[in-house]
Amino acid sequence: MKKYFFMVLFILIAAPVFADTPSAVDKGDTAWMLVSAAMVMLMTPALAMFYGGMVRRKNVLSMIMQSFVAIALVSLQWILFGYSLAFGPDFHGIIGGLDWAGLSSVTLEPNADYAPTVPHLAFMIYQAMFAAITPALISGAFAERMKFSAFMVFTFVWAAVVYTPVAHWVWGKGGWMSQMGVMDFAGGIVVHVTSGFSALAAALYLGKRKGFPHDLMSPHNLPLTVIGTGILWFGWFGFNGGSALSSGQLSTLAFVTSHTAAVSAVCVWIALEWMFHGKPTMFGAATASIAGLATVTPAAGFVTPMGAFAIGSIAAVVCYFALNLKPRLGYDDSLDAFGVHGVGGAIGTVCVGLFACKAMNAQGSNGLFYGNAKQLFVQLGAVLIVAVFSFVMTIAIFKIIGLFTTIRVSSEDEVEGLDNTQHGESGYTM
Template sequence: MPFDLATVDAGATAWVLASSALVLLMTPGVAFFYGGMVRAKNVLGMLMQNFTVMAIVSVIWVVLGYSLVFGQGNGFIGDLHFAGLANLDEAVPGFTGETAQVIPPVVFVGFQMMFAVVTAALITGATADRWKFAAFTTVIALWAVLVYSPVAHWVFSPTGWAARMGALDFAGGTVVHVNAGAAALAMAVVLGRRRGWPEQPMRPHNLPFVLLGAGLLWFGWFGFNAGSALHADALAGYAFVNTNTSAATAMLAWITVEKIRYGKPTSLGAASGVISGLVAVTPCAGFIGPMGAVVVGLLAGALCALAVAMKTWLGYDDSLDVAGVHLVAGIVGSLSVGLLATTSVNPAGADGLFYGGGYSLLGKQGLVVLATIGYSFVVTLLIGTLVGKIVGNRVTPRQERAGLDVALHGEAAYETEVLARSGHASATDQPEQRPAGRPAPPDQRATPGARPPDGPRRPGPSDAERSAVGVHRDRR
């Protein structure tokens, strides 16, 4: 059916375009969030993977992905009617009547593209420090077509089976977070543990990077959730307020759990709490009231703070807790729709159990969550195994010891590492020039018969650092 340009709402179009840019910013946010949590020798490798995802998935979305997600097709996958972004003068199938879009289809293409990009980027947190770059690019390309596209069609397209059944997902709790969390867990199983984990401590190398990434994600998430209203109206306002409320509440819940368990809250816990709250509110941002967002944030922050320890108990190496945060919080948020949704916020939604809607919506939400976990985990496991057989998934032990930055990209994130490897020192590393006859400080005086030191001595860990090891041990 042709799209009627006379129905275009300029305000809605401007808001969705701005939201698209906000959502794109989330992927660099993921890069810094994850990059700060890995060791210094792998930070560029992590940034490189996330920026490469932006390129791979963007091209696939234009060529094939959009059509597979929003083409008419059937209940499980779209057709190729919009391949190569053809036929964009037609309305998006299924959006009719009260749900008819008031933004040009090409604007909707750009908005949904950013969702596909950030979803694939989330997987990289579980595979940190050990994924071969060629295998990574191959898996991401196949995953975008074979996993993301079908699941997004089920839920986001009005012609998908989950949408027709009446399941609700405002901005991607199942499509993005449950999907990526299950896929990340599958790839962690395929790749196996990092060498030395869990015996050796692998603490975050740059917590300011983690906080910077969390801040970028928090900022971008307003476009992610409020933009999903596809209008600049009261519903977008509810989604905006709920997003912030859940993030703030979850952060407080997480650091409270840390205080109880370890005796002190941490910046890593605060950042992780924010993300857990943002993830959990994603599927319900436009269906619940602000007090519902408080409940969702409390549940997500507390449960995820406990869930991140599961990898140590169960023995799988989800390096940066993608399953512990995104999968768990995505499940919490998706099921919360069945409990807390109310038509007083969104008449196009449904009432959850606590608002007199019975168990029907909760059952539908649970079914979609289980279907997403099962499909994403199994197909990702098959993709990862197949790619591993063809090109090999994992870097060599020598490359893993050297770090992905130098071994795979020939670069180092910090000048000190380059200088240390090359044997050169910068001007700031040169010994102080003293006037003739002035004695050297005690720590620079040579001891007769002693061998000169190879470099500056590294001080032992402080009491605070020793304490931090205990706080972060479950995370790394």
């Protein structure tokens, strides 16, 4: 009996020692993050369809190719050094170091600074999908007139010198905007302000399309654009909901506020079209949904559903008039990248300073309507700084690229279409 007694006693004492060390990885959170990463990745091919349907038939494949290749180019850069510069150990609040280059030290264990319940690699790949779609958004501004080789160089360089520092400022541990209290839940500043104001710079630098605004340049395939819109809307639930970095209450809030802003924007936009033009359009409804989603992105995890309703309604009004002002201002932002993403991202970021409610997210802060006027000025300052930085850096990148190669296709190639002249293929065989 003594023998068995000591055996049982040994097992009871030693079992905790030999047992597997409990992991901090939460399987539910990890599953949600990986699904969200896949949803955000799908948004870039969806953007390809959204933009592809909006251009003329002779340029559909060139438009799709730009978004598709952005996934490969930026993801490769992200793995090699982009992620380290954006989220790596801080250097004076300005940029990350190269400690994590080539994903060195980015392991299957969680990183407590960013996502304490999912593998560090899961957080990295989720952020990679944000980095990939952001420069793809800019392509809408110079559609139908940029050389593909110049596009590849621009995309790679822009992601390195514009996206990664701003991502570090706002989201990186020790980033100076983060230290100031700037709030950007899912990329109003990091994704939409950077891409939108860079799009404006690109449109101004490259100039108008041949024949603009006199020639008819209607979307050649609106059903393709609507399919792209639907997939973008679906993916946005991962874009905003996944930014909670966990599966639970906060991701649920972001999911609901995202949808609420989108549907309110659609309803207000078609009402405006009915009022001013007599007929609501499918093109307008599709644009409205993207405007509502882009505008609520920085606020999705900080506001109430009714706050999101107000933000979506504001987005519809402001973006509608921004797009209608474009012909009067004379610049050729071909697919309204600035009017939707630049204007929407800026308005949404400012709206965080109005509608943010700490009762919804204890990690956030109250906005003006909840007694904290300071937050509004913090958000305004962040928008102005990032808008100017993105605009100036984009012009600088184009000027430097222009020293080595031409950026715009020849007049003859533009008339023939970029599908044939840049890629030697056609989107349709009739």
